[in-house]
Amino acid sequence: MTRTGTSGRAAGVDPEALWAPAARPRRGRPPAHSREAITAAAVALADAEGLGAVTMRAVAARIGAGTMSLYSYVPNKETLLELMIDEVSGAHRLPEPSGDWRADLRRLFHEQRAIMRRHPWLPAALPARQTFGPNTLAALEHALTVLAPAGLDARAGLEVFSLLSGFVASHVTHELAQEQAADTTGRAFHDAQTRYLRSPAVTDAYPAVAHALTEPDAATSPDATFDRLLDRMINGLTGAG
Structure with a gap:
């Protein structure tokens, strides 16, 4: 059964019509x-x-x-969303691979994070995407080319790209939510949370959790945290040491 939107128009996306080259304009206005x-x-x-x-x-x-x-x-709005996603995906810079596939992969997903932070709606929009536009395909082509020296087969390369993209979207969503919460609650809440986690009620009952959540870390900036987690993801998904 064909779905219809609130306007009564057929909902859904036709990839062939959406991404086909623009027709030559007719004469007239x-x-x-x-x-x-x-x-x-x-x-x-x-x-x-x-x-x-x-x-x-x-x-x-x-x-x-x-x-x-x-x-x-x-x-329809579904098609508009596809256009929006592909439009912002065009901000990826896709240089020739350097020969260091891990560094090139890290660069690509750092850019993806930057794009998502510039467009905070993007992580929430991606699960609704139904097709790949030219800008998205260009980023995927770049990722698969970069990954080629890692020795993965084509299907594994697609899975790595999908899983890393999902990680970035999830991480950016968390980052933005934490920043908004910090703006709302302020420093006093953060200090109270730290005192609570270091209180005997927590440290005695949940010592491992309390230690993990209060242990100081030399690299706690958002960029350093993302870099560290991205490396762990790349290493785990590609089998790199």
């Missing part, structure tokens, strides 16, 4: 808007107000168009 401008407006709206703010009506208002006119460029 040029179109008032473009799919690129609509996508850019949707990305800007999500960056400013969150993914929940992105509706066809809100995007149309942002570019000064009627809501129904948007459907001649983008058939």
